[in-house]
Amino acid sequence: MKEASSDPQCFNDQMMSSLFKYRADLDIAKSLLTFVVNETDTLSYELLLSYLKACVKGGHDTEVSDVYEMMCARFPSLETAASSLFIKSFSKTERWREALNILQNINKVSLPSPRNYSKVISGAVMHGDSATAWALYDELTDMGNDPHQDTWEVLFRGGPREAGQEGSEQPGSGPQSEQQERLLGILRNMRDNQVYPQQRLVSTIKTWFESLPGQKWKGRWPTITTKGVCRCCGFVLESIQLTTEEYQQQKDVVMTNIQGKDVFKKTTPEEFNRFKEFVKQKPAFNVVVDGLNVANITTKGKQSETVLAVVSELERQGQVVLVLGREHMLEPSRSWDQHHMSLIQQKAHCFFTDNVSEDSSFLLYAALHSGKHCRFLSSALMRDHVKAYLPDGGSRRLFFKWQRGQRLVVDGCIAANRSVCFQSIPVYDTIVQSGDNTWHIPFEDSDEERTSCEVPQRWLCLTKTNKTVHVGRTVHS
Ligand SMILES: [Zn+2]
Secondary structure, eight states: OTTTSSOHHHHHHHHHHHHHHTTOOHHHHHHHHHHHHHHHSOOOHHHHHHHHHHHHHTTOHHHHHHHHHHHHHHOSOOOHHHHHHHHHHHTTSTTHHHHHHHHHHHHHHSOOOHHHHHHHHHHHHHTTOHHHHHHHHHHHHHTTOOOOHHHHHHHHHOOSOOTTOSSOOOTTOHHHHHHHHHHHHHHHHHHHTTOOOBHHHHHHHHHHHHTSTTTOEEEEOOOBOTTOBBTTTOOBOOBSSOOHHHHHHHHHHHHHHHTSGGGGGTSOHHHHHHHHHHHHHSOOOSEEEEHHHHHTSOSSSOHHHHHHHHHHHHHHTTOOEEEEEEGGGGSOOSSOOHHHHHHHHHHSEEEEEOTTOOHHHHHHHHHHHHOTTOEEEOOOOOHHHHHHHOOSHHHHHHHHHHHHHHBOOEESOOOTTSOOEEOOOOSBOOSOEEETTEEEEEEBOTTOOOOTTSOOOEEEEEEETTSOOOOOOOOOO
């Protein structure tokens, strides 16, 4: 077979890849390696990489170590793919510190990958070195990376107890309480950044709380009343509404940032000033619609038809609407029917920006300028925006809260002969929250179909059972 092939080198590589693809026995892959060495007295990087993939996938740690020696001896450096595979494999074994070295070497030449960090952190935790695990965790987050949920899961699950930690410790002191404080910090971080844990992670969090010595935490899976009361413990969830002070604070920060230098990378100051002048001359809006974003809610029909359906419903409700669009929508095309466009302009105020402008700054400006009541329609999460402009946890939390409270979400799909419905916004906030001896954590149910801008429906309720639960700190207006 090989003689029939025009390129023997390529043949070997392809053969190894298909062995990997069809999950062939590792012995066959090994004999291919031996055959190649005997015949050519050399092994290519690609061939070893394919073999390595097969070894890592099958969990053959000894063979991985052998390939590591071989590759280090033959090649001056390893590229990211091989390095990541070694990290994955070594992290699970006694050689996890070598995974740490490989990670540091990757970081010298390229950007760190949260996936690689996750593996090494896991290795450190499993081998009882929580100091290294947290140092890596800090390194990862300080560089602005979001940790993977697996990383959090590993940290909450913890590893074997470290020497000197066993039994002797008083509650509230020493490395164990430091560890607790760090893990609670992860929950606070989820709160600030609107992160919802997945079901597996939330189960691990429940187990962690329940296993805290001498604290008697109990975790349950409640439903929440429409008024935001936990049916398990009676805790009243925080209101979704920002207070007047919070609103003002978040408005000031966002307004200053969106008019800063960065926004003009995609928008000219002239265009933005023209927009500000336009907004000034209009009444306060009730709803700001991101036209292009709404147009893509459905793939059926013309885009202009979708926007028209949404705008018509808002007009029927008596709302003062601003539609933000792009100039190209005003040119006749298959997607943009000009009859629809003129109806939209009769029903709503419209502003069309240059085709490359960044929409979220316009949307934020118009909505915040209009006031606390103003809602918006866009499924854009603006996470990049938040990351770039809002560096501290507090202002991020307020921004996300404002988003959750003011975002209109179309319920179901938009069809030609059906009127458009919007989902109702709950009175309570869907975010990690804590009270006296309670934590309430909303989480992603794997069975639940949810678009990125909808909030999850399921909660974990944690209460300390040896104390009376204090009910109802927050009162809804
Ligand atoms: Zn509860």
